[in-house]
Amino acid sequence: MSNKLKAAIIGLGWAGCEHLKGYVENPQSEVFAVCDMDEDRARQIAKENNIPHVFTDHQKMLEQSEIDVISIGLPNFLHAPVTIDALNAGKHVLCEKPPARNSEEAIAMAEAAEKNDKTLMYALVLRFSADAQALRKMVDDGELGQIYFGRAGYVRRRGIPIGAGAWFVDKSRSGGGGLIDIGVHALDRCWWLMGSPKPISVLGATFSHFKHLVPKDVKYDVDDSAFAQIRFENGATLMLEATWALNLPGGGYTQIAGTLAGGKIDPLTIYKDDQDIIPEVEDVNGYRAEVDHFIDCVISGETPIASAEQGITLMKMLDAIYKSSDKMGEIRIN
Ligand SMILES: NC(=O)c1ccc[n+]([C@@H]2O[C@H](COP(=O)([O-])OP(=O)(O)OC[C@H]3O[C@@H](n4cnc5c(N)ncnc54)[C@H](O)[C@@H]3O)[C@@H](O)[C@H]2O)c1
Structure with a gap:
Protein backbone atom coordinates (compact mmCIF):
# COMPACT_ATOMS: atom_id res chain seq x y z
CA MET A 1 0.00 0.00 0.00
CA LEU A 126 -0.77 35.27 -2.60
CA ARG A 127 1.84 34.66 0.10
CA PHE A 128 3.18 31.79 -1.98
CA SER A 129 4.15 33.61 -5.17
CA ALA A 130 7.90 33.66 -5.78
CA ASP A 131 8.16 37.46 -5.53
CA ALA A 132 6.19 37.60 -2.26
CA GLN A 133 8.41 34.88 -0.77
CA ALA A 134 11.57 36.69 -1.95
CA LEU A 135 10.40 40.07 -0.59
CA ARG A 136 9.46 38.58 2.78
CA LYS A 137 12.92 37.00 2.99
CA MET A 138 14.52 40.42 2.37
CA VAL A 139 12.34 41.87 5.15
CA ASP A 140 13.38 39.04 7.51
CA ASP A 141 17.04 39.59 6.59
CA GLY A 142 16.71 43.29 7.50
CA GLU A 143 17.46 44.54 3.97
CA LEU A 144 14.56 47.01 4.03
CA GLY A 145 15.20 48.18 7.59
CA GLN A 146 12.19 48.81 9.81
CA ILE A 147 8.94 48.52 7.84
CA TYR A 148 6.61 51.38 8.74
CA PHE A 149 4.21 51.66 5.80
CA GLY A 150 2.31 49.28 3.56
CA ARG A 151 -0.32 49.81 0.92
CA ALA A 152 -2.36 47.19 -0.82
CA GLY A 153 -5.17 47.25 -3.31
CA TYR A 154 -7.29 44.70 -5.11
CA VAL A 155 -9.47 46.88 -7.28
CA ARG A 156 -11.99 45.58 -9.77
CA ARG A 157 -13.77 48.19 -11.85
CA ARG A 158 -16.51 45.61 -12.51
CA GLY A 159 -16.27 42.05 -11.17
CA ILE A 160 -18.91 40.90 -8.72
CA PRO A 161 -18.89 37.11 -8.28
CA ILE A 162 -22.15 35.29 -7.54
CA GLY A 163 -21.10 31.64 -6.92
CA ALA A 164 -23.21 28.49 -6.77
CA GLY A 165 -26.59 29.60 -5.30
CA ALA A 166 -25.49 33.27 -5.23
CA TRP A 167 -23.75 32.84 -1.87
CA PHE A 168 -21.00 35.43 -2.55
CA VAL A 169 -23.43 38.38 -2.37
CA ASP A 170 -25.49 37.15 0.60
CA LYS A 171 -23.83 38.41 3.81
CA SER A 172 -25.27 35.59 5.92
CA ARG A 173 -23.39 33.08 3.76
CA SER A 174 -20.28 35.06 2.71
CA GLY A 175 -19.63 37.25 5.75
CA GLY A 176 -19.26 40.26 3.43
CA GLY A 177 -18.52 41.33 -0.13
CA GLY A 178 -15.41 42.54 -1.93
CA LEU A 179 -13.56 43.23 1.32
CA ILE A 180 -13.80 39.70 2.70
CA ASP A 181 -13.52 38.08 -0.73
CA ILE A 182 -10.57 39.84 -2.40
CA GLY A 183 -9.60 42.46 0.19
CA VAL A 184 -8.57 39.53 2.37
CA HIS A 185 -5.90 38.61 -0.21
CA ALA A 186 -4.52 42.15 -0.50
CA LEU A 187 -4.56 42.83 3.23
CA ASP A 188 -3.11 39.47 4.16
CA ARG A 189 -0.19 39.61 1.77
CA CYS A 190 0.78 43.18 2.67
CA TRP A 191 0.42 42.55 6.42
CA TRP A 192 2.50 39.35 6.14
CA LEU A 193 5.20 41.15 4.10
CA MET A 194 5.36 43.78 6.85
CA GLY A 195 6.22 40.96 9.27
CA SER A 196 2.65 40.39 10.56
CA PRO A 197 2.71 43.18 13.18
CA LYS A 198 -0.02 43.20 15.85
CA PRO A 199 -2.95 45.40 14.76
CA ILE A 200 -4.28 47.85 17.36
CA SER A 201 -6.76 50.10 15.56
CA VAL A 202 -8.72 50.41 12.34
CA LEU A 203 -10.51 53.18 10.46
CA GLY A 204 -12.61 51.87 7.60
CA ALA A 205 -15.42 52.72 5.22
CA THR A 206 -17.38 50.26 3.11
CA PHE A 207 -19.97 50.97 0.42
CA SER A 208 -22.66 49.09 -1.47
CA HIS A 209 -23.65 50.90 -4.66
CA PHE A 210 -23.80 48.21 -7.37
CA LYS A 211 -26.76 45.97 -6.54
CA HIS A 212 -28.12 46.70 -10.02
CA LEU A 213 -25.29 44.62 -11.52
CA VAL A 214 -26.65 41.30 -10.17
CA PRO A 215 -29.93 39.65 -11.25
CA LYS A 216 -33.02 41.17 -9.57
CA ASP A 217 -34.02 38.01 -7.68
CA VAL A 218 -30.57 37.68 -6.01
CA LYS A 219 -30.20 38.80 -2.38
CA TYR A 220 -27.44 41.43 -2.34
CA ASP A 221 -26.53 42.93 1.04
CA VAL A 222 -22.72 43.15 0.88
CA ASP A 223 -20.01 45.76 0.31
CA ASP A 224 -18.76 46.33 -3.22
CA SER A 225 -15.99 48.68 -2.13
CA ALA A 226 -13.96 49.11 1.06
CA PHE A 227 -11.18 51.47 2.14
CA ALA A 228 -9.25 51.28 5.40
CA GLN A 229 -6.25 52.32 7.42
CA ILE A 230 -4.85 49.88 9.99
CA ARG A 231 -2.39 50.86 12.70
CA PHE A 232 -0.04 48.41 14.39
CA GLU A 233 1.53 48.14 17.84
CA ASN A 234 5.02 48.74 16.38
CA GLY A 235 3.88 52.11 14.97
CA ALA A 236 3.52 50.93 11.36
CA THR A 237 0.43 51.58 9.26
CA LEU A 238 -1.25 49.93 6.26
CA MET A 239 -3.67 51.45 3.72
CA LEU A 240 -6.09 49.10 1.97
CA GLU A 241 -8.58 49.37 -0.86
CA ALA A 242 -10.68 46.45 -2.06
CA THR A 243 -13.46 46.68 -4.62
CA TRP A 244 -15.65 44.43 -6.71
CA ALA A 245 -16.99 47.49 -8.51
CA LEU A 246 -15.70 51.06 -8.64
CA ASN A 247 -15.91 53.83 -11.20
CA LEU A 248 -12.13 54.03 -11.44
CA PRO A 249 -9.50 51.92 -13.26
CA GLY A 250 -9.03 48.43 -11.83
CA GLY A 251 -5.74 46.84 -10.77
CA GLY A 252 -3.78 45.45 -7.91
CA TYR A 253 -0.74 46.51 -5.92
CA THR A 254 1.22 45.54 -2.82
CA GLN A 255 3.95 47.88 -1.62
CA ILE A 256 5.89 48.22 1.62
CA ALA A 257 8.30 50.91 2.76
CA GLY A 258 11.11 50.55 5.27
CA THR A 259 13.78 52.81 6.69
CA LEU A 260 16.48 51.39 4.35
CA ALA A 261 14.46 50.50 1.24
CA GLY A 262 11.00 49.85 -0.09
CA GLY A 263 9.62 47.03 -2.18
CA LYS A 264 6.70 46.05 -4.33
CA ILE A 265 5.76 42.84 -5.99
CA ASP A 266 4.48 41.77 -9.40
CA PRO A 267 7.11 42.32 -10.60
CA LEU A 268 9.34 42.36 -7.53
CA THR A 269 11.06 45.75 -7.39
CA ILE A 270 13.23 47.19 -4.63
CA TYR A 271 13.47 50.96 -4.21
CA LYS A 272 16.73 52.03 -2.56
CA ASP A 273 17.74 55.69 -2.61
CA ASP A 274 17.23 56.65 -6.26
CA GLN A 275 17.73 53.14 -7.63
CA ASP A 276 15.02 50.72 -8.83
CA ILE A 277 16.36 47.16 -8.49
CA ILE A 278 14.54 44.24 -10.10
CA PRO A 279 15.83 40.99 -8.56
CA GLU A 280 15.38 37.81 -10.58
CA VAL A 281 13.00 35.28 -9.08
CA GLU A 282 12.02 31.90 -10.41
CA ASP A 283 8.35 31.75 -11.38
CA VAL A 284 6.26 29.36 -9.27
CA ASN A 285 2.59 28.43 -9.26
CA GLY A 286 1.32 29.79 -5.93
CA TYR A 287 -1.51 27.24 -5.73
CA CYS A 297 3.93 21.02 7.57
CA VAL A 298 1.66 17.99 8.09
CA ILE A 299 4.65 15.67 7.68
CA SER A 300 7.10 17.72 9.79
CA GLY A 301 4.62 18.95 12.41
CA GLU A 302 5.78 22.55 11.82
CA THR A 303 3.28 25.43 12.03
CA PRO A 304 2.29 26.67 8.55
CA ILE A 305 3.09 30.27 7.60
CA ALA A 306 -0.66 30.88 7.17
CA SER A 307 -1.59 29.46 10.55
CA ALA A 308 -4.81 29.19 12.55
CA GLU A 309 -3.56 32.02 14.81
CA GLN A 310 -2.86 34.30 11.86
CA GLY A 311 -6.35 33.53 10.54
CA ILE A 312 -7.81 34.93 13.76
CA THR A 313 -5.82 38.18 13.53
CA LEU A 314 -6.70 38.60 9.87
CA MET A 315 -10.41 38.17 10.63
CA LYS A 316 -10.15 40.64 13.55
CA MET A 317 -8.83 43.28 11.12
CA LEU A 318 -11.65 42.58 8.63
CA ASP A 319 -14.29 42.60 11.41
CA ALA A 320 -12.92 45.94 12.60
CA ILE A 321 -13.15 47.49 9.11
CA TYR A 322 -16.85 46.56 8.93
CA LYS A 323 -17.46 47.79 12.50
CA SER A 324 -15.58 51.03 11.86
CA SER A 325 -17.68 51.67 8.76
CA ASP A 326 -20.94 51.09 10.69
CA LYS A 327 -19.80 53.29 13.56
CA MET A 328 -18.13 55.90 11.31
CA GLY A 329 -15.17 55.96 13.68
CA GLU A 330 -12.02 54.22 14.81
CA ILE A 331 -12.19 50.68 16.26
CA ARG A 332 -9.60 49.34 18.69
CA ILE A 333 -8.44 45.72 18.33
CA ASN A 334 -7.33 43.66 21.35
N1 LIG B 1 -7.71 31.41 -3.44
C1 LIG B 1 -8.38 31.77 -4.50
O1 LIG B 1 -7.83 32.30 -5.46
C2 LIG B 1 -9.87 31.52 -4.55
C3 LIG B 1 -10.54 31.64 -5.76
C4 LIG B 1 -11.91 31.38 -5.77
C5 LIG B 1 -12.56 31.04 -4.59
N2 LIG B 1 -11.88 30.93 -3.42
C6 LIG B 1 -12.56 30.55 -2.17
O2 LIG B 1 -12.97 29.18 -2.30
C7 LIG B 1 -14.24 28.98 -1.70
C8 LIG B 1 -15.20 28.44 -2.76
O3 LIG B 1 -15.34 29.38 -3.79
P1 LIG B 1 -15.76 28.95 -5.27
O4 LIG B 1 -15.59 30.14 -6.13
O5 LIG B 1 -15.06 27.70 -5.67
O6 LIG B 1 -17.31 28.70 -4.99
P2 LIG B 1 -18.38 27.93 -5.85
O7 LIG B 1 -19.70 28.32 -5.34
O8 LIG B 1 -18.06 28.06 -7.31
O9 LIG B 1 -18.08 26.38 -5.48
C9 LIG B 1 -18.40 25.85 -4.24
C10 LIG B 1 -18.64 24.34 -4.43
O10 LIG B 1 -19.01 23.82 -3.15
C11 LIG B 1 -20.12 22.93 -3.34
N3 LIG B 1 -20.87 22.87 -2.09
C12 LIG B 1 -21.61 23.84 -1.53
N4 LIG B 1 -22.14 23.40 -0.37
C13 LIG B 1 -21.69 22.14 -0.19
C14 LIG B 1 -21.86 21.17 0.83
N5 LIG B 1 -22.60 21.42 1.91
N6 LIG B 1 -21.25 19.97 0.68
C15 LIG B 1 -20.51 19.70 -0.41
N7 LIG B 1 -20.32 20.58 -1.42
C16 LIG B 1 -20.90 21.78 -1.31
C17 LIG B 1 -20.91 23.53 -4.50
O11 LIG B 1 -21.73 22.56 -5.13
C18 LIG B 1 -19.77 24.04 -5.40
O12 LIG B 1 -19.34 23.05 -6.32
C19 LIG B 1 -14.67 30.34 -1.14
O13 LIG B 1 -14.36 30.40 0.23
C20 LIG B 1 -13.83 31.34 -1.91
O14 LIG B 1 -13.56 32.50 -1.15
C21 LIG B 1 -10.54 31.15 -3.39
Whole structure:
Protein backbone atom coordinates (compact mmCIF):
# COMPACT_ATOMS: atom_id res chain seq x y z
CA MET A 1 0.00 0.00 0.00
CA SER A 2 1.19 3.52 -0.82
CA ASN A 3 2.59 5.50 2.10
CA LYS A 4 1.57 8.81 0.53
CA LEU A 5 -0.74 11.10 2.49
CA LYS A 6 -4.33 10.53 1.41
CA ALA A 7 -6.12 13.76 0.61
CA ALA A 8 -9.80 14.54 0.14
CA ILE A 9 -11.39 17.71 -1.18
CA ILE A 10 -14.77 19.07 -0.08
CA GLY A 11 -16.28 21.63 -2.46
CA LEU A 12 -15.23 21.34 -6.09
CA GLY A 13 -15.61 24.87 -7.41
CA TRP A 14 -12.61 26.59 -8.97
CA ALA A 15 -10.70 26.79 -5.69
CA GLY A 16 -11.26 23.14 -4.67
CA CYS A 17 -10.04 22.01 -8.09
CA GLU A 18 -6.79 23.99 -7.67
CA HIS A 19 -6.18 22.14 -4.38
CA LEU A 20 -6.88 18.86 -6.16
CA LYS A 21 -4.19 19.58 -8.78
CA GLY A 22 -1.76 20.37 -5.95
CA TYR A 23 -2.26 16.98 -4.27
CA VAL A 24 -2.04 15.17 -7.62
CA GLU A 25 1.27 16.88 -8.44
CA ASN A 26 2.84 16.56 -4.96
CA PRO A 27 4.88 13.32 -4.80
CA GLN A 28 4.00 12.91 -1.10
CA SER A 29 0.22 12.90 -1.54
CA GLU A 30 -2.57 11.32 -3.54
CA VAL A 31 -6.26 12.12 -3.82
CA PHE A 32 -8.40 9.47 -2.12
CA ALA A 33 -11.83 11.13 -2.35
CA VAL A 34 -13.80 14.15 -3.48
CA CYS A 35 -17.06 15.52 -2.10
CA ASP A 36 -19.55 17.95 -3.59
CA MET A 37 -23.29 18.28 -3.15
CA ASP A 38 -23.44 18.39 -6.94
CA GLU A 39 -22.99 14.65 -7.47
CA ASP A 40 -22.62 14.80 -11.27
CA ARG A 41 -19.80 17.31 -10.91
CA ALA A 42 -18.07 15.25 -8.24
CA ARG A 43 -18.35 12.06 -10.34
CA GLN A 44 -17.06 13.83 -13.44
CA ILE A 45 -14.03 15.27 -11.62
CA ALA A 46 -13.31 11.91 -9.95
CA LYS A 47 -13.45 10.17 -13.34
CA GLU A 48 -11.14 12.68 -15.00
CA ASN A 49 -8.56 12.34 -12.23
CA ASN A 50 -8.85 8.62 -11.38
CA ILE A 51 -10.07 9.32 -7.86
CA PRO A 52 -11.52 6.18 -6.26
CA HIS A 53 -14.15 7.60 -3.87
CA VAL A 54 -16.96 10.13 -4.35
CA PHE A 55 -19.22 11.61 -1.66
CA THR A 56 -22.02 14.15 -1.53
CA ASP A 57 -22.16 14.24 2.30
CA HIS A 58 -18.99 15.49 3.98
CA GLN A 59 -19.84 13.69 7.25
CA LYS A 60 -19.84 10.33 5.45
CA MET A 61 -16.51 11.18 3.87
CA LEU A 62 -14.97 12.11 7.21
CA GLU A 63 -15.80 8.63 8.54
CA GLN A 64 -13.15 7.20 6.18
CA SER A 65 -10.17 6.46 8.43
CA GLU A 66 -7.77 6.30 5.46
CA ILE A 67 -8.05 10.07 4.85
CA ASP A 68 -5.19 12.11 6.37
CA VAL A 69 -5.76 15.62 5.01
CA ILE A 70 -8.80 17.58 3.91
CA SER A 71 -9.02 20.61 1.66
CA ILE A 72 -12.05 22.84 1.99
CA GLY A 73 -13.21 24.76 -1.08
CA LEU A 74 -16.71 25.49 0.21
CA PRO A 75 -18.63 28.77 0.45
CA ASN A 76 -17.48 30.90 3.38
CA PHE A 77 -20.32 30.03 5.79
CA LEU A 78 -19.26 26.37 5.65
CA HIS A 79 -15.56 26.98 6.39
CA ALA A 80 -15.95 26.92 10.19
CA PRO A 81 -18.43 24.05 10.66
CA VAL A 82 -16.81 21.72 8.11
CA THR A 83 -13.25 22.54 9.24
CA ILE A 84 -14.25 21.80 12.84
CA ASP A 85 -15.94 18.54 11.78
CA ALA A 86 -12.80 17.51 9.88
CA LEU A 87 -10.44 18.38 12.75
CA ASN A 88 -12.67 16.50 15.20
CA ALA A 89 -12.53 13.52 12.83
CA GLY A 90 -8.72 13.58 13.20
CA LYS A 91 -7.86 15.13 9.82
CA HIS A 92 -5.44 17.97 9.03
CA VAL A 93 -7.16 20.83 7.20
CA LEU A 94 -6.26 23.27 4.44
CA CYS A 95 -9.17 25.73 4.31
CA GLU A 96 -9.78 28.30 1.57
CA LYS A 97 -9.76 32.05 2.24
CA PRO A 98 -11.26 33.98 3.93
CA PRO A 99 -10.59 31.90 7.06
CA ALA A 100 -14.23 32.34 8.07
CA ARG A 101 -17.09 34.87 8.11
CA ASN A 102 -15.71 36.55 11.26
CA SER A 103 -13.11 36.22 14.01
CA GLU A 104 -15.44 34.29 16.37
CA GLU A 105 -15.60 31.49 13.81
CA ALA A 106 -11.83 31.63 13.25
CA ILE A 107 -11.26 31.33 17.02
CA ALA A 108 -13.47 28.21 17.18
CA MET A 109 -11.54 26.71 14.25
CA ALA A 110 -8.18 27.36 15.94
CA GLU A 111 -9.47 25.83 19.18
CA ALA A 112 -10.55 22.67 17.32
CA ALA A 113 -7.09 22.38 15.73
CA GLU A 114 -5.44 22.80 19.12
CA LYS A 115 -7.76 20.33 20.87
CA ASN A 116 -7.20 17.65 18.23
CA ASP A 117 -3.49 18.42 17.78
CA LYS A 118 -3.93 18.75 14.01
CA THR A 119 -2.59 21.22 11.44
CA LEU A 120 -4.96 23.96 10.29
CA MET A 121 -3.69 26.13 7.45
CA TYR A 122 -5.47 28.81 5.44
CA ALA A 123 -5.10 28.93 1.66
CA LEU A 124 -3.76 32.49 1.50
CA VAL A 125 -2.28 31.84 -1.90
CA LEU A 126 -0.77 35.27 -2.60
CA ARG A 127 1.84 34.66 0.10
CA PHE A 128 3.18 31.79 -1.98
CA SER A 129 4.15 33.61 -5.17
CA ALA A 130 7.90 33.66 -5.78
CA ASP A 131 8.16 37.46 -5.53
CA ALA A 132 6.19 37.60 -2.26
CA GLN A 133 8.41 34.88 -0.77
CA ALA A 134 11.57 36.69 -1.95
CA LEU A 135 10.40 40.07 -0.59
CA ARG A 136 9.46 38.58 2.78
CA LYS A 137 12.92 37.00 2.99
CA MET A 138 14.52 40.42 2.37
CA VAL A 139 12.34 41.87 5.15
CA ASP A 140 13.38 39.04 7.51
CA ASP A 141 17.04 39.59 6.59
CA GLY A 142 16.71 43.29 7.50
CA GLU A 143 17.46 44.54 3.97
CA LEU A 144 14.56 47.01 4.03
CA GLY A 145 15.20 48.18 7.59
CA GLN A 146 12.19 48.81 9.81
CA ILE A 147 8.94 48.52 7.84
CA TYR A 148 6.61 51.38 8.74
CA PHE A 149 4.21 51.66 5.80
CA GLY A 150 2.31 49.28 3.56
CA ARG A 151 -0.32 49.81 0.92
CA ALA A 152 -2.36 47.19 -0.82
CA GLY A 153 -5.17 47.25 -3.31
CA TYR A 154 -7.29 44.70 -5.11
CA VAL A 155 -9.47 46.88 -7.28
CA ARG A 156 -11.99 45.58 -9.77
CA ARG A 157 -13.77 48.19 -11.85
CA ARG A 158 -16.51 45.61 -12.51
CA GLY A 159 -16.27 42.05 -11.17
CA ILE A 160 -18.91 40.90 -8.72
CA PRO A 161 -18.89 37.11 -8.28
CA ILE A 162 -22.15 35.29 -7.54
CA GLY A 163 -21.10 31.64 -6.92
CA ALA A 164 -23.21 28.49 -6.77
CA GLY A 165 -26.59 29.60 -5.30
CA ALA A 166 -25.49 33.27 -5.23
CA TRP A 167 -23.75 32.84 -1.87
CA PHE A 168 -21.00 35.43 -2.55
CA VAL A 169 -23.43 38.38 -2.37
CA ASP A 170 -25.49 37.15 0.60
CA LYS A 171 -23.83 38.41 3.81
CA SER A 172 -25.27 35.59 5.92
CA ARG A 173 -23.39 33.08 3.76
CA SER A 174 -20.28 35.06 2.71
CA GLY A 175 -19.63 37.25 5.75
CA GLY A 176 -19.26 40.26 3.43
CA GLY A 177 -18.52 41.33 -0.13
CA GLY A 178 -15.41 42.54 -1.93
CA LEU A 179 -13.56 43.23 1.32
CA ILE A 180 -13.80 39.70 2.70
CA ASP A 181 -13.52 38.08 -0.73
CA ILE A 182 -10.57 39.84 -2.40
CA GLY A 183 -9.60 42.46 0.19
CA VAL A 184 -8.57 39.53 2.37
CA HIS A 185 -5.90 38.61 -0.21
CA ALA A 186 -4.52 42.15 -0.50
CA LEU A 187 -4.56 42.83 3.23
CA ASP A 188 -3.11 39.47 4.16
CA ARG A 189 -0.19 39.61 1.77
CA CYS A 190 0.78 43.18 2.67
CA TRP A 191 0.42 42.55 6.42
CA TRP A 192 2.50 39.35 6.14
CA LEU A 193 5.20 41.15 4.10
CA MET A 194 5.36 43.78 6.85
CA GLY A 195 6.22 40.96 9.27
CA SER A 196 2.65 40.39 10.56
CA PRO A 197 2.71 43.18 13.18
CA LYS A 198 -0.02 43.20 15.85
CA PRO A 199 -2.95 45.40 14.76
CA ILE A 200 -4.28 47.85 17.36
CA SER A 201 -6.76 50.10 15.56
CA VAL A 202 -8.72 50.41 12.34
CA LEU A 203 -10.51 53.18 10.46
CA GLY A 204 -12.61 51.87 7.60
CA ALA A 205 -15.42 52.72 5.22
CA THR A 206 -17.38 50.26 3.11
CA PHE A 207 -19.97 50.97 0.42
CA SER A 208 -22.66 49.09 -1.47
CA HIS A 209 -23.65 50.90 -4.66
CA PHE A 210 -23.80 48.21 -7.37
CA LYS A 211 -26.76 45.97 -6.54
CA HIS A 212 -28.12 46.70 -10.02
CA LEU A 213 -25.29 44.62 -11.52
CA VAL A 214 -26.65 41.30 -10.17
CA PRO A 215 -29.93 39.65 -11.25
CA LYS A 216 -33.02 41.17 -9.57
CA ASP A 217 -34.02 38.01 -7.68
CA VAL A 218 -30.57 37.68 -6.01
CA LYS A 219 -30.20 38.80 -2.38
CA TYR A 220 -27.44 41.43 -2.34
CA ASP A 221 -26.53 42.93 1.04
CA VAL A 222 -22.72 43.15 0.88
CA ASP A 223 -20.01 45.76 0.31
CA ASP A 224 -18.76 46.33 -3.22
CA SER A 225 -15.99 48.68 -2.13
CA ALA A 226 -13.96 49.11 1.06
CA PHE A 227 -11.18 51.47 2.14
CA ALA A 228 -9.25 51.28 5.40
CA GLN A 229 -6.25 52.32 7.42
CA ILE A 230 -4.85 49.88 9.99
CA ARG A 231 -2.39 50.86 12.70
CA PHE A 232 -0.04 48.41 14.39
CA GLU A 233 1.53 48.14 17.84
CA ASN A 234 5.02 48.74 16.38
CA GLY A 235 3.88 52.11 14.97
CA ALA A 236 3.52 50.93 11.36
CA THR A 237 0.43 51.58 9.26
CA LEU A 238 -1.25 49.93 6.26
CA MET A 239 -3.67 51.45 3.72
CA LEU A 240 -6.09 49.10 1.97
CA GLU A 241 -8.58 49.37 -0.86
CA ALA A 242 -10.68 46.45 -2.06
CA THR A 243 -13.46 46.68 -4.62
CA TRP A 244 -15.65 44.43 -6.71
CA ALA A 245 -16.99 47.49 -8.51
CA LEU A 246 -15.70 51.06 -8.64
CA ASN A 247 -15.91 53.83 -11.20
CA LEU A 248 -12.13 54.03 -11.44
CA PRO A 249 -9.50 51.92 -13.26
CA GLY A 250 -9.03 48.43 -11.83
CA GLY A 251 -5.74 46.84 -10.77
CA GLY A 252 -3.78 45.45 -7.91
CA TYR A 253 -0.74 46.51 -5.92
CA THR A 254 1.22 45.54 -2.82
CA GLN A 255 3.95 47.88 -1.62
CA ILE A 256 5.89 48.22 1.62
CA ALA A 257 8.30 50.91 2.76
CA GLY A 258 11.11 50.55 5.27
CA THR A 259 13.78 52.81 6.69
CA LEU A 260 16.48 51.39 4.35
CA ALA A 261 14.46 50.50 1.24
CA GLY A 262 11.00 49.85 -0.09
CA GLY A 263 9.62 47.03 -2.18
CA LYS A 264 6.70 46.05 -4.33
CA ILE A 265 5.76 42.84 -5.99
CA ASP A 266 4.48 41.77 -9.40
CA PRO A 267 7.11 42.32 -10.60
CA LEU A 268 9.34 42.36 -7.53
CA THR A 269 11.06 45.75 -7.39
CA ILE A 270 13.23 47.19 -4.63
CA TYR A 271 13.47 50.96 -4.21
CA LYS A 272 16.73 52.03 -2.56
CA ASP A 273 17.74 55.69 -2.61
CA ASP A 274 17.23 56.65 -6.26
CA GLN A 275 17.73 53.14 -7.63
CA ASP A 276 15.02 50.72 -8.83
CA ILE A 277 16.36 47.16 -8.49
CA ILE A 278 14.54 44.24 -10.10
CA PRO A 279 15.83 40.99 -8.56
CA GLU A 280 15.38 37.81 -10.58
CA VAL A 281 13.00 35.28 -9.08
CA GLU A 282 12.02 31.90 -10.41
CA ASP A 283 8.35 31.75 -11.38
CA VAL A 284 6.26 29.36 -9.27
CA ASN A 285 2.59 28.43 -9.26
CA GLY A 286 1.32 29.79 -5.93
CA TYR A 287 -1.51 27.24 -5.73
CA ARG A 288 0.95 24.34 -6.02
CA ALA A 289 3.41 25.96 -3.60
CA GLU A 290 0.60 26.44 -1.06
CA VAL A 291 -0.39 22.75 -1.11
CA ASP A 292 3.30 21.73 -1.01
CA HIS A 293 3.80 23.86 2.12
CA PHE A 294 0.72 22.34 3.77
CA ILE A 295 1.90 18.79 3.04
CA ASP A 296 5.41 19.60 4.33
CA CYS A 297 3.93 21.02 7.57
CA VAL A 298 1.66 17.99 8.09
CA ILE A 299 4.65 15.67 7.68
CA SER A 300 7.10 17.72 9.79
CA GLY A 301 4.62 18.95 12.41
CA GLU A 302 5.78 22.55 11.82
CA THR A 303 3.28 25.43 12.03
CA PRO A 304 2.29 26.67 8.55
CA ILE A 305 3.09 30.27 7.60
CA ALA A 306 -0.66 30.88 7.17
CA SER A 307 -1.59 29.46 10.55
CA ALA A 308 -4.81 29.19 12.55
CA GLU A 309 -3.56 32.02 14.81
CA GLN A 310 -2.86 34.30 11.86
CA GLY A 311 -6.35 33.53 10.54
CA ILE A 312 -7.81 34.93 13.76
CA THR A 313 -5.82 38.18 13.53
CA LEU A 314 -6.70 38.60 9.87
CA MET A 315 -10.41 38.17 10.63
CA LYS A 316 -10.15 40.64 13.55
CA MET A 317 -8.83 43.28 11.12
CA LEU A 318 -11.65 42.58 8.63
CA ASP A 319 -14.29 42.60 11.41
CA ALA A 320 -12.92 45.94 12.60
CA ILE A 321 -13.15 47.49 9.11
CA TYR A 322 -16.85 46.56 8.93
CA LYS A 323 -17.46 47.79 12.50
CA SER A 324 -15.58 51.03 11.86
CA SER A 325 -17.68 51.67 8.76
CA ASP A 326 -20.94 51.09 10.69
CA LYS A 327 -19.80 53.29 13.56
CA MET A 328 -18.13 55.90 11.31
CA GLY A 329 -15.17 55.96 13.68
CA GLU A 330 -12.02 54.22 14.81
CA ILE A 331 -12.19 50.68 16.26
CA ARG A 332 -9.60 49.34 18.69
CA ILE A 333 -8.44 45.72 18.33
CA ASN A 334 -7.33 43.66 21.35
N1 LIG B 1 -7.71 31.41 -3.44
C1 LIG B 1 -8.38 31.77 -4.50
O1 LIG B 1 -7.83 32.30 -5.46
C2 LIG B 1 -9.87 31.52 -4.55
C3 LIG B 1 -10.54 31.64 -5.76
C4 LIG B 1 -11.91 31.38 -5.77
C5 LIG B 1 -12.56 31.04 -4.59
N2 LIG B 1 -11.88 30.93 -3.42
C6 LIG B 1 -12.56 30.55 -2.17
O2 LIG B 1 -12.97 29.18 -2.30
C7 LIG B 1 -14.24 28.98 -1.70
C8 LIG B 1 -15.20 28.44 -2.76
O3 LIG B 1 -15.34 29.38 -3.79
P1 LIG B 1 -15.76 28.95 -5.27
O4 LIG B 1 -15.59 30.14 -6.13
O5 LIG B 1 -15.06 27.70 -5.67
O6 LIG B 1 -17.31 28.70 -4.99
P2 LIG B 1 -18.38 27.93 -5.85
O7 LIG B 1 -19.70 28.32 -5.34
O8 LIG B 1 -18.06 28.06 -7.31
O9 LIG B 1 -18.08 26.38 -5.48
C9 LIG B 1 -18.40 25.85 -4.24
C10 LIG B 1 -18.64 24.34 -4.43
O10 LIG B 1 -19.01 23.82 -3.15
C11 LIG B 1 -20.12 22.93 -3.34
N3 LIG B 1 -20.87 22.87 -2.09
C12 LIG B 1 -21.61 23.84 -1.53
N4 LIG B 1 -22.14 23.40 -0.37
C13 LIG B 1 -21.69 22.14 -0.19
C14 LIG B 1 -21.86 21.17 0.83
N5 LIG B 1 -22.60 21.42 1.91
N6 LIG B 1 -21.25 19.97 0.68
C15 LIG B 1 -20.51 19.70 -0.41
N7 LIG B 1 -20.32 20.58 -1.42
C16 LIG B 1 -20.90 21.78 -1.31
C17 LIG B 1 -20.91 23.53 -4.50
O11 LIG B 1 -21.73 22.56 -5.13
C18 LIG B 1 -19.77 24.04 -5.40
O12 LIG B 1 -19.34 23.05 -6.32
C19 LIG B 1 -14.67 30.34 -1.14
O13 LIG B 1 -14.36 30.40 0.23
C20 LIG B 1 -13.83 31.34 -1.91
O14 LIG B 1 -13.56 32.50 -1.15
C21 LIG B 1 -10.54 31.15 -3.39
